[in-house]
Amino acid sequence: MAIINENYLKLPGSYLFAEIARRVTKFKQDHPAASVIRLGIGDVTKPLPPAIISALHTAVDEMADAATFHGYGPEQGYEFLTSKILENDYAARGITLENDEIFVSDGSKSDVGNIQEIFGINNIVAITDPVYPVYLDTNVMAGRTGELKDGMFENVTYLPCNAENKFTPALPDHKVDLIYLCSPNNPTGTTLSKAELKKWVDYARDNSAVILYDAAYEAYIREDDVPHSIYEIEGAKEVAIEFRSFSKNAGFTGTRCAFTIVPKTVLGKKANGEQFPLNTLWNRRHTTKFNGTPYIVQQGAAAVYTPAGQQQIKAIVDYYMANAQIIREGLASAGIEAFGGVNAPYIWLKTPKGLSSWSFFDKLLNDVHIVGTPGTGFGPSGEGYFRLTAFGNRENTEEAVHRIKTRLSL
Amino acid sequence: MAIINENYLKLPGSYLFAEIARRVTKFKQDHPAASVIRLGIGDVTKPLPPAIISALHTAVDEMADAATFHGYGPEQGYEFLTSKILENDYAARGITLENDEIFVSDGSKSDVGNIQEIFGINNIVAITDPVYPVYLDTNVMAGRTGELKDGMFENVTYLPCNAENKFTPALPDHKVDLIYLCSPNNPTGTTLSKAELKKWVDYARDNSAVILYDAAYEAYIREDDVPHSIYEIEGAKEVAIEFRSFSKNAGFTGTRCAFTIVPKTVLGKKANGEQFPLNTLWNRRHTTKFNGTPYIVQQGAAAVYTPAGQQQIKAIVDYYMANAQIIREGLASAGIEAFGGVNAPYIWLKTPKGLSSWSFFDKLLNDVHIVGTPGTGFGPSGEGYFRLTAFGNRENTEEAVHRIKTRLSL
Incomplete structure (x- = not known):
């Protein structure tokens, strides 16, 4: 009989981003008019720059000829x-x-x-x-x-x-x-x-x-x-x-x-x-x-x-890092202690008033319609912390910071 | 101290295709004028068909726009x-x-x-x-x-x-x-x-x-x-x-x-x-x-x-299968027993005169400058067999069969 690798069963079933998706979906059902800004998953949003696009097209054409x-x-x-x-x-x-x-x-x-x-x-x-x-x-x-x-x-x-x-x-x-x-x-x-x-x-x-x-x-x-x-x-x-x-x-x-x-x-x-x-x-x-x-x-x-590629990817990284600065400064002026964001596209904030990571997740979603990532999803020492990413576009990042500064009740 | 996964060391060091490459390289050094035909590795040679190329270009363009x-x-x-x-x-x-x-x-x-x-x-x-x-x-x-x-x-x-x-x-x-x-x-x-x-x-x-x-x-x-x-x-x-x-x-x-x-x-x-x-x-x-x-x-x-994609890939598969038929029929007329090649791009031949797989490899390379794959490389029951593939182009495949029929001394 084929025995499974039971080590897999030691892993907890529910995965961080699946639980986030579940809560966001429910929130959207309850508040269909809300404009939700996602600063959660660490995925990029800027398209591939021209030098790379051009190289990809050239390589595709090479694949068309024996x-x-x-x-x-x-x-x-x-x-x-x-x-x-x-x-x-x-x-x-x-x-x-x-x-x-x-x-x-x-x-x-x-x-x-x-x-x-x-x-x-x-x-x-x-x-x-x-x-x-x-x-x-x-x-x-x-x-x-x-x-x-x-x-x-x-x-x-x-x-x-x-x-x-x-x-x-x-x-x-x-x-x-x-x-x-x-x-x-x-x-x-x-x-x-x-x-x-x-x-x-x-x-x-x-x-x-x-x-x-x-x-x-x-x-x-x-x-x-x-x-x-x-x-x-x-x-x-x-x-x-x-x-x-x-x-x-x-x-x-x-x-x-x-x-x-x-x-x-x-x-x-x-x-x-x-x-x-x-x-x-x-x-x-x-x-x-x-x-x-x-x-x-x-x-x-x-x-x-x-x-050209070096210049173009530098411009994209600079763009994200400007977002990071906006988030860092916005959190500071909202009185929220935060780390990172100087040499990385991630900002790691200390949840205010000793809130748990998931409580802060719910508060941020409900008060200002922003999705982030609870720190506890990355390990026990992440409890009491929360991750925001700089990979959004400028407009959304600025709007998110504006909401946090003006509408988040702490 | 970091202990390695010693199971890896159970694997024999020399890999089949590396040994083939070594022998072919040596042959070419010794016979620089020889035209070597490769019917060994199971890699395709026809380019990607137009329907796929077109879809790849379209997808590349999508990656250029946010x-x-x-x-x-x-x-x-x-x-x-x-x-x-x-x-x-x-x-x-x-x-x-x-x-x-x-x-x-x-x-x-x-x-x-x-x-x-x-x-x-x-x-x-x-x-x-x-x-x-x-x-x-x-x-x-x-x-x-x-x-x-x-x-x-x-x-x-x-x-x-x-x-x-x-x-x-x-x-x-x-x-x-x-x-x-x-x-x-x-x-x-x-x-x-x-x-x-x-x-x-x-x-x-x-x-x-x-x-x-x-x-x-x-x-x-x-x-x-x-x-x-x-x-x-x-x-x-x-x-x-x-x-x-x-x-x-x-x-x-x-x-x-x-x-x-x-x-x-x-x-x-x-x-x-x-x-x-x-x-x-x-x-x-x-x-x-x-x-x-x-x-x-x-x-x-x-x-x-x-x-269009279905029609184009069918044409490519038909092309390779026509090669397979040429190889099968050529081996038969050379008096070499062979299997496969009817529902697959591989022809598995029984080495003549009880030659070992590697002896036949050397003979095929030296006599007619054709590279195939020794059956023994795929396991002990492959000894005495030899693999040829139909993935070459038509001209080389016909030339290879012609050489086997006319110049291979058995």
Whole structure:
């Protein structure tokens, strides 16, 4: 008889965004005339810029002609894209990587979800709290955790990030093996400074741990002291895997392209202590369970690195960051304490008057018809916080802030 | 210390197509003037047809305008595509499925590789032999097998398919839990008749097993008695998951789109015997580790179902199948016994004079400069067989057959 993977059943059934959708639907039924503004889900709204559109059309035309048609490509991505990534995202920052240390994929969600497969089942996983749920859920599904108790999974090391510690997680007080870090952070919008990240790299080196570093929001960094890549930190090439995406810098959420860096110098160990390169394992996984990102999409991604592409995506990121500033300043003038939004498109506010995350969700929806994301959906340390995103259009963002300042009863 | 997943190390290091590439490269160095014809890897060569190209361009233009831009879509695929699939591929054959029983993906390789995750680690896996390596390798990586011994992994049930049993695998003589079947078959090009497939469905029902049915080559079926979907077989909706792809019917090997059917009536069991729907588990996996197929690509796939799209992809499949006939007839007139190629783009030949698969590979390359795929690369029962594919162009296919008939010394 076919037995199911019962680890899946440890996951709570109701998913954050499904519950949000349920409450919004009910509100709209009860208030059909209300104009609801969504500052909840982290999806972009600006269209793909002209340089990328043009590259996509050219690639589509290539697919129409046998002489230029592309069938199966290298699972790891075409060299025309990986060479651009290495040159622009890494060499330009003094980071030397080889072509076979980069793996192009269909998205960071897949990559950060799949990476845990190359590790044994008994590693101790550390996550920051609150956290992007995929890191945790995929480890639960793999059986690397115990049961959910009081909002936390057994055998997982939660690293609380809150206003009290300035969203800077403390090093664990025990040995952990796999450490998920995300900077600029989803959901808090805060970042790790170079000095803070150095502490983690040193910890990983001292403890033979591996850092899984999600830098999907790198393009939003404005301050000098925030590293764009973990490989800016000395020693990181021996302990860190880095995830990057075209979703948020170039609007690829519905176009799907990302990449993962696995330096050949990052080693895991066999049970007998013998060292083994993680690059070899990830290459095996990637080539066995994935057949490459669409040729057309990779050409679109390569156009991101043209001078026109760079200029155009910068304009989009600037647009979202101006939204972020409007939200931050609006919240401040409404007397609501907020974090993030300086190097990230997310604003993480402290709910006023000690309201729970979901109570504030309901209040914001009912009072001013704005949808955000309850912090508790990202983990127990998110309770009492709330996420707003800067991905809306300017008009809606300004209107939302106006409503919060003038009509939210606190 | 981060411990690696040591199951990966059970896999043999050298991969089939890498070894082929190595030998071909060496041959070309030694014989720079030789005109090598590749009938090896199963990749298509015809460009995407006009109806699909047109849909891709339209979708690219939509991505250029905020009013029609698409960000994150439903992970399971857009309804504009799933409704077409249900109507054309299933309802037209009398098969009723619901929209939430279909999961659009980036390719069948991903789907057949990932499906094993929703099952427990102790299930007994049965594969036909020879087999598409992904079924087996992904179970090895998950730890569902023992070590490789004499070319076979321990704890796996191999079901030999050869000329003696007419490539019709016998039912196992012991209980198995997960059964991978592929029809039309890669690599043998043979098919299961409705009566044969019924035996497997009945076996699965009697033994609470699940059939993982790969129908990627469905479009190549020419004979009436060969089922296009396993759900044509009575009772299959209770025991079978079906994989379909746009790679081989519509030339999407480099464009990437496929889908998987998980009927809500297919159940697995918990260790305590309680039944649980696999649809729920696969939905959880798909939404947690995947973020949808590109909007542009899904619009391209939807165009496959327009009248023009249907006519154009049929012309391409007919073209490849004419190649298959040329290869079949050419081998016959050269006195080489061959199978498949009637309902599939693959021809599986018996190596003459008892040559090993690799010896025949070398002979074919050296004598007539043709590259094929050694059968032994697909499993131990592939020894003494050899795969040729019909995906080349007509001129090369005719030239290859001419060389085999006139210059191959047997």
